Amino acid sequence: MLFFDGARGRMHYRRWPVEDALATAVLLPGIGQHSGHYHRFARTLTATDIELWALDTSGHGLSEGDPENPGTLAELVADALILVELARSSRPERPLLLMGHSLGAVTALGLLGAAVPDTATATDLRAVEGKFPVTPSVPAETLAGLVLSGVPKRALGGGTPGAPGTPLPRDLPILAVHGMEDRRAPIDAMKVWTGRHDWVSFLEYADAGHDLLHERVQARVAADIAEWMRGAVAGLARQR
Known part of the structure; x- marks a missing residue:
């Protein structure tokens, strides 16, 4: 089993290796999920020559911590950054892709300094104690692409004039996937966000x-x- 020492305890992650992979993808799951839930998804990626690494969020899976309190966004970003650096250093010649689901998607945006609240609904960030990184921990130019799944509204304030945080660069390929019947993170907020980020592929x-x-x-x-x-x-990422 694979672990690293995080600021708040030992963190577990899984790796599905591919010998001559086209790229490496790092997945950050949402609340109530862990890396063990993604074997099926990993099989799809590895069958297309993409190696997958996935984190157990603090308090989830085999990671130490309190499942009821996975941490502030700054703490989640710090844990995720270690895994990103481990994945990158293992095969530095490979393109690196970042993916997050739900709270993991908030964390992925946080790694880029772009998980910011809508100024009209800033109290939505109470779940992460209203603290969010505004500068990137992972430079966008080091990523081959970003995949976002089921992003909650609380992280979708970026792209508006004068918004806090770091704007996502237009040359970063981004895919957003969302269920039309998502009640936990209703799709309307993502439609507004992708409207402001018109280069994002939206499915x-x-x-x-x-x-x-x-x-x-x-x-x-x-x-x-x-x-x-x-x-x-x-270099052929699909545009919507």
């Missing part, structure tokens, strides 16, 4: 809720993500 899934990779549409979602990742690495 909506009918009859699907928040947890796309564990619903009936999971095979299609996984295949779409794998196809997009390969395109991003090849």
Whole structure:
């Protein structure tokens, strides 16, 4: 089993290795999930020559911590940054892709300094104690692409004039996937966000809720993500 020492205890992660991989992807799960829930998704990626690394968030899976209090966004970003650096250093010649689901997507945006609240609804960030990084921990130019799944509204304030944080660069390939029936993170906020970030590829899934990779549409979602990742690495990321 694979662990690293985080600021708040030992953190567990999984790796699905591919000998001659096209790229490495780092996945950050949401609340209530851990790396062990993603074996099926990993099989889809590895079948397309993409190696997957996935983190157990603090208090989840085999990571130490309190599952009821995974930490502030700054703490989540610090843990995720260690895994990103481990993945990068293991095969520095490979393109690196970052993916997050739900709170993991908030963390992924936080790594880029872009998980900021809508100024009209700033209290939505109480779940992460209202603290959010505004400068990147991971330079966007070091990533081949970013995949966001089921992003909560509280992290989607970026892209507006004068918004805090670091704007996402237009040359960073980004894919957003979202269930049209998502009640935990309603899709309307993502539609507004992708409207402000008009280079983002946006895929909506009918009859699907928040947890796309564990619903009936999971095979299609996984295949779409794998196809997009390969395109991003090849410089052919699909535009919406």
